[in-house]
Amino acid sequence: MTIPAFGSTTTSTRDAMDADTSDVGASKPWPAPDISPEAVAALDTYKKRDPSKVVVRFKAVGNAPIMKQNFYKITASNRFQAVIQFLRKELGWKANDPLFTYINLAFSPAPDDTVSNLFKSFCTDGHLIVNYSTTAAWG
Amino acid sequence: MSQYGTTRGPPPGKNNIDYHTTLFRRLSWEGTVPLEIRVDPNELPANSDRGLACYFIQAPRVSYMPLLVPEIRRFLMDVVFDETAAKTLKEEDWWFEVDDGTLLKWHWPIGLIYDNHTILTTVRPGPSLAATSANPLRLILHLASPPNDKLLLSPTADACKLAFMGQLKEADFIRWGNTKRMTGLRKADQDGLWEGIKEHNFDDYWRVASKVTPTMTSNRPQSPGPPPSSVSMHGRPPSADTVGPPERDGAYNVRSVPVRLYLPDGPVIQDLVPPLLEDGTPHTLSHFLTTHTPLLFPAQPPAPPPSRSNPNPRPPAQPELAYPLVQGILTPLESEMAWLGACLAGADGWVNVCVGIARK
Numbered sequence: 001m002t003i004p005a006f007g008s009t010t011t012s013t014r015d016a017m018d019a020d021t022s023d024v025g026a027s028k029p030w031p032a033p034d035i036s037p038e039a040v041a042a043l044d045t046y047k048k049r050d051p052s053k054v055v056v057r058f059k060a061v062g063n064a065p066i067m068k069q070n071f072y073k074i075t076a077s078n079r080f081q082a083v084i085q086f087l088r089k090e091l092g093w094k095a096n097d098p099l100f101t102y103i104n105l106a107f108s109p110a111p112d113d114t115v116s117n118l119f120k121s122f123c124t125d126g127h128l129i130v131n132y133s134t135t136a137a138w139g
Numbered sequence: 140m141s142q143y144g145t146t147r148g149p150p151p152g153k154n155n156i157d158y159h160t161t162l163f164r165r166l167s168w169e170g171t172v173p174l175e176i177r178v179d180p181n182e183l184p185a186n187s188d189r190g191l192a193c194y195f196i197q198a199p200r201v202s203y204m205p206l207l208v209p210e211i212r213r214f215l216m217d218v219v220f221d222e223t224a225a226k227t228l229k230e231e232d233w234w235f236e237v238d239d240g241t242l243l244k245w246h247w248p249i250g251l252i253y254d255n256h257t258i259l260t261t262v263r264p265g266p267s268l269a270a271t272s273a274n275p276l277r278l279i280l281h282l283a284s285p286p287n288d289k290l291l292l293s294p295t296a297d298a299c300k301l302a303f304m305g306q307l308k309e310a311d312f313i314r315w316g317n318t319k320r321m322t323g324l325r326k327a328d329q330d331g332l333w334e335g336i337k338e339h340n341f342d343d344y345w346r347v348a349s350k351v352t353p354t355m356t357s358n359r360p361q362s363p364g365p366p367p368s369s370v371s372m373h374g375r376p377p378s379a380d381t382v383g384p385p386e387r388d389g390a391y392n393v394r395s396v397p398v399r400l401y402l403p404d405g406p407v408i409q410d411l412v413p414p415l416l417e418d419g420t421p422h423t424l425s426h427f428l429t430t431h432t433p434l435l436f437p438a439q440p441p442a443p444p445p446s447r448s449n450p451n452p453r454p455p456a457q458p459e460l461a462y463p464l465v466q467g468i469l470t471p472l473e474s475e476m477a478w479l480g481a482c483l484a485g486a487d488g489w490v491n492v493c494v495g496i497a498r499k
C-alpha cells in the first residue's frame with residue numbers, strides 16, 4: 001500500500017502546513033550573555049524540528065462523510081491544528097461547518113499538541129487514529 | 140492505612156486521601172501569579188482615562204484567561220472607558236499578548252503561561268524572572284482584530300471549558316489506557332470540575348477530581364513500614380493493613396503519568412512516563428529529564444571506587460546547566476513522577492515541568 005504524504009493532494013495544504021511555525025517565540029535576541037554555551041547548544045538541538053513522518057489514519061464517526069483515502073503521512077513536528085486543517089480541506093468543509101476530531105474515540109487533543117507527541121503517547125498498530133465527526137461525540 | 144484512618148477522621152477507604160497529598164494539592168490550588176494587564180494604548184476608545192489603563196491581579200495558577208475577562212472588563216468599564224465609547228466594544232474581539240509580542244494561549248492554565256514565560260526570561264538578556272520574585276507578567280490587552288488563525292480557539296469561556304475537559308480526558312487516557320473514569324462521571328460532576336475552577340473552590344473541585352485522580356495511599360513500592368501498633372487505635376491487627384490487595388487507583392499503578400516538558404522558547408515534549416522503571420524503582424524527575432533532555436541534564440558519572448582515604452566517595456560535581464520548575468517551584472530532582480502526578484498536577488490533570496537555564 002502506498003500512503004500519500006500529507007498535503008500532497010493540494011499545494012495550498014502544503015503551504016498552510018509550512019506556515020505552521022508553531023510557537024515561535026518573539027524575536028527578542030537571545031541568549032543572555034551569561035548562560036553557558038553548552039546550554040545554548042542543547043536548546044538549539046532540541047528546537048530543531050523532527051523531519052520524520054508518522055502515519056495518521058482517519059476514521060469517520062456517525063454521519064461524517066467517509067474519505068476515499070484513510071491513511072496519510074504527516075511530518076511529526078506539525079501541530080494537531082494542521083491535521084484538522086488538512087481534514088477540513090479534504091472534506092471540502094467551509095470555515096463554519098462543524099467538525100470534531102478525537103484520538104482513539106476518546107478525547108480531543110489541544111490544537112497545539114504536536115503530532116509527534118500524540119503519536120508517542122497514543123499510536124495504535126503504528127498509526128495515530130483520528131476520528132472525525134460532525135457532531136460532538138465524546139465532548 | 141491505619142495512621143490515616145485513625146488520626147485524620149475519615150475511615151480508611153478508597154477516597155481516604157492522606158494529609159500530605161491534600162496539603163500539596165491545596166498548595167498547588169492556592170498558588171497565584173501576578174499579572175499586569177495594560178490595554179494597547181493605540182486601541183483605547185476616545186475619552187478613556189489613559190492614566191488608569193492598567194490592571195493588576197494576583198491570578199490563581201489553576202484558572203484561565205477567559206475566566207478573568209469579566210473582572211478585567213468590569214474594571215475597564217468602571218474606571219477607564221468612556222461610557223458611550225465603550226458601547227462599541229465587543230468582548231469576543233479581545234485578545235492578549237505578552238509584552239514581547241508572544242500570543243497568549245487561551246487554553247493554557249495561567250500558572251503554565253507564567254512559568255513558560257519565566258523560563259524564557261532565563262535565556263534572554265536582562266533579568267531572569269526566576270531570580271526576581273513576584274515580578275508581574277506584563278500582558279497587553281487588544282480590543283479589536285483578534286488573529287483567530289493563530290489563537291486556535293475562540294476566546295470564550297465555553298471553548299476554554301471544552302479544551303479543559305479534553306485535557307482531563309487525555310490525562311485519563313494516559314493514566315489508564317481509557318477514559319472510563321472521566322466518562323463515568325455524571326454530567327453534573329463533569330460540570331462541577333469546571334465550576335470549581337470558575338469559582339476557585341477547592342472542595343467543589345476535589346469532590347469530583349478525587350474520583351479521577353490517582354491516590355497516594357497505595358502500595359508505594361518503597362513505603363515506610365507499618366506504624367507501631369500503638370498508633371493503631373481500632374481493633375484490626377496491624378498486619379491487616381499491609382497485606383490488602385494493591386490499590387486500583389494508586390499513583391504507582393497507572394500506566395503512565397500525564398507529563399509535559401517545556402523548554403525555553405519551545406519545544407513541548409510529551410511521552411509515556413511509567414511510574415516505575417523496569418527494575419521496579421520509582422521513575423524520578425532526574426531520570427525523566429536525563430532521558431528526554433540529556434544535553435541539559437546529563438547522567439551523573441559514577442562515583443570513583445571507594446579507597447582507604449575516601450571510603451564513601453561521591454560522584455564528581457557537575458556544573459548545573461538547567462533546573463526544573465513545577466507549579467513555579469524549583470523541584471528536587473529525586474521527586475518521583477507518580478507523586479508529582481498525584482500531588483502537583485494542574486487542575487487539568489497534567490504535570491507541567493518547565494525547564495529554566497542556569498545563569499553563571
